[in-house]
Amino acid sequence: MNPPKVKRRVGKYEVGRTIGEGTFAKVKFARNSETGEPVAIKILDKEKVLKHKMAEQIKREVATMKLIKHPNVVRLYEVMGSKTKIFIVLEFVTGGELFDKIVNHGRMREDEARRYFQQLINAVDYCHSRGVYHRDLKPENLLLDAYGNLKVSDFGLSALSQQVRDDGLLHTTCGTPNYVAPEVLNDRGYDGATADLWSCGVILFVLLAGYLPFDDSNLMILYKKISAAEFTCPPWLSFGAMKLITRILDPNPMTRITIPEILEDEWFKKGYKPPVFEEKGDANLDDVEAVFKDSEEHHVTEKTEEQPAAMNAFELISMSKGLNLGNLFDIEQGFKRETRFTSKCPANEIIHKIEEAVKPLGFDVHKKNYKMRLENMKAGRKGNLNVATEVFQVAPSLHMVEVRKAKGDTLEFHKFYKNLSTCLEDVVWKTEDDMQETK
Numbered sequence: 360m361n362p363p364k365v366k367r368r369v370g371k372y373e374v375g376r377t378i379g380e381g382t383f384a385k386v387k388f389a390r391n392s393e394t395g396e397p398v399a400i401k402i403l404d405k406e407k408v409l410k411h412k413m414a415e416q417i418k419r420e421v422a423t424m425k426l427i428k429h430p431n432v433v434r435l436y437e438v439m440g441s442k443t444k445i446f447i448v449l450e451f452v453t454g455g456e457l458f459d460k461i462v463n464h465g466r467m468r469e470d471e472a473r474r475y476f477q478q479l480i481n482a483v484d485y486c487h488s489r490g491v492y493h494r495d496l497k498p499e500n501l502l503l504d505a506y507g508n509l510k511v512s513d514f515g516l517s518a519l520s521q522q523v524r525d526d527g528l529l530h531t532t533c534g535t536p537n538y539v540a541p542e543v544l545n546d547r548g549y550d551g552a553t554a555d556l557w558s559c560g561v562i563l564f565v566l567l568a569g570y571l572p573f574d575d576s577n578l579m580i581l582y583k584k585i586s587a588a589e590f591t592c593p594p595w596l597s598f599g600a601m602k603l604i605t606r607i608l609d610p611n612p613m614t615r616i617t618i619p620e621i622l623e624d625e626w627f628k629k630g631y632k633p634p635v636f637e638e639k640g641d642a643n644l645d646d647v648e649a650v651f652k653d654s655e656e657h658h659v660t661e662k663t664e665e666q667p668a669a670m671n672a673f674e675l676i677s678m679s680k681g682l683n684l685g686n687l688f689d690i691e692q693g694f695k696r697e698t699r700f701t702s703k704c705p706a707n708e709i710i711h712k713i714e715e716a717v718k719p720l721g722f723d724v725h726k727k728n729y730k731m732r733l734e735n736m737k738a739g740r741k742g743n744l745n746v747a748t749e750v751f752q753v754a755p756s757l758h759m760v761e762v763r764k765a766k767g768d769t770l771e772f773h774k775f776y777k778n779l780s781t782c783l784e785d786v787v788w789k790t791e792d793d794m795q796e797t798k
Contacts, residue, residue, distance in 0.1 A: 369389070369446055371392050371393050372390065372391055372398065372400060372446075372448065373390045373392050374389045375387060375388040375389060376388050376749065377747065377763070378399060380765055384403045385401075386399050386401050387399070387400050388451065397451040398436065398448050398449060399449045399450070399451045400446050400449070401449060402444055402445070402446055402447075403417075403447070404443070405441075405442075405445055406443065408445065418650075420491055421438055421447065421647050422647045423491050425437075425438075427485070427486065427489060427491070428636065428637070429486070429634065430636050431485075431509050431511060432514050433450050433452060433502065433510045433511065433514070434449065434450035435447060435449055436449065436450070438646050438650050439650065440649065449512070452503070452512070453504065453505050454502065454503030454505055454506075456499055456503070457498050457501040457502070457509065457566075458499055458501070458769070461498065461566065465569045466567060466568055466569030467567065469567065469596075469600060470629075471566075472566035473626070473629060473630065475509050475566060476563050476566065476627070477627065478508065478509035478634075479501065479511065479559055479562065480559065480622070480627070481633070482511045483559060483618070484622075487551075487552050487555070487618070492551025492554075492555055493511065493514050493555050494554065495513065495538075496558035496559060497538040497562070498562060500512050536578065536581060536585075537561065537573055537574060537581070538561045538562070539557075539558070540558065540585075540612065541585050541586045541588070542554065542612050544582050553615055553617075554612070556607060556617070556618065556621075557615065560604055560608045561573070561608070563600075563603070563604055564592075567596055567600055567604075568593045568596070572604075572608065573585045573589070573590060586610060587610060588610040590608065592604060597626070599625055600626055603616075603626050603627060607621070697764065698761075699759055699760060699761045700760055700783075700787050700788075701753065701757060701758065701760070701788045702760060702786050703756055703758075703788045705758075706750045706752070706758055708786075709750055709758060709786060710729065710750065712782075712783060712786050713731065713733075713748060713760075713783070714726075714731070715782075716782035717733050720775065720778060720779075721735055722735050722736075722746070723735075723736060729749060730750075731747070731748045732745065732765070733745065733747075735767070743767060744764070744771050744775060745765040745766035746762060746764060746775065747762075747763045748761065748762050749761050749763075757788070762776060
């Protein structure tokens with residue numbers, strides 16, 4: 360029996376699989392049905408946004424992001440609203456996360472790290488000049504396009520889970536603690552620009568060292584290390600790189616190096632090419648206003664149609680590095696927050712086998728149609744590991760299974776995935792090429 364699949368449309372967009380999720384939002388892959396262009400749609404709960412009094416801030420930041428067309432920032436195309444949701448339509452970036460490069464290949468050479476850092480500073484500087492702050496810069500938010508250029512995602516949107524108080528300062532500490540500035544942790548309010556810069560310093564350290572400058576499984580010890588900027592540069596760093604990192608990771612935001620000073624730094628300037636792009640301030644902002652108006656005429660239509668879970672060739676190619684989907688865990692794909700395999704087994708059998716495999720590993724299983732949520736009861740390094748799986752139909756007798764980290768630590772997810780892949784060897788479809796390789 361073919362698994363039934365709900366086909367969902369939001370306005371002119373055909374909405375597909377989930378590609379990411381956070382506390383406030385889910386991100387789904389979608390396609391513009393008029394142009395065929397792939398996009399990512401961030402879906403927010405309107406009620407939560409209004410409850411946290413974030414409407415004005417979102418309106419302001421989304422309007423600014425629509426005007427920003429910087430080559431190193433993920434584009435925001437449009438915003439739509441329904442009675443209960445806000446849909447933010449973003450550029451779909453295909454090259455994966457910068458984080459994957461470090462996990463797969465270890466630390467970078469200085470010239471490669473410098474190129475990414477230059478692109479990061481360009482993006483951050485440009486957005487700051489428009490009054491937009493990221494507040495949650497970390498490798499997971501740094502994507503690469505098909506040409507290997509850096510694209511900062513979630514710029515101006517991370518404030519959705521944070522709040523500005525009457526003193527004009529941000530007060531919510533959130534995000535990954537390892538990348539957070541000391542002034543954010545001490546909760547006396549902080550300036551978004553200097554806090555973003557600290558995170559850029561941590562990112563530069565990770566690119567050059569291959570590990571975090573501040574890390575400890577005990578949160579209180581981690582906070583102490585960050586507050587005292589207690590870190591040691593590895594010996595292979597050049598003096599110029601060490602000096603710059605030390606000036607960025609200054610625990611005092613008042614004396615921390617500024618972006619204009621970074622642009623003048625000798626190490627930073629090497630091979631620097633300022634970004635070339637056209638600035639057009641002609642974006643239409645009517646949709647931003649319309650989203651928060653509660654009249655029905657401004658609401659976008661959401662349609663769902665029951666149909667078999669088919670997946671077309673475009674989606675298949677966009678999800679894989681090539682067309683050989685037989686590999687369960689191929690080298691190309693490496694350490695990612697999601698991975699996938701194909702199977703000739705019936706969908707029900709695949710679901711049953713996954714359930715059998717994960718229960719002994721200490722996971723609770725929540726099933727809905729052909730989707731599963733696996734939740735580990737034992738808290739790991741970054742809270743409980745949650746894994747989402749979904750079965751898609753590629754052809755009448757061929758299914759593709761996506762396994763995605765929904766919450767928790769990326770490295771723990773990979774340990775879990777290796778265990779799972781061992782248990783599912785008889786479920787995975789192996790092509791003739793795979794058979795040859797294993798001989």
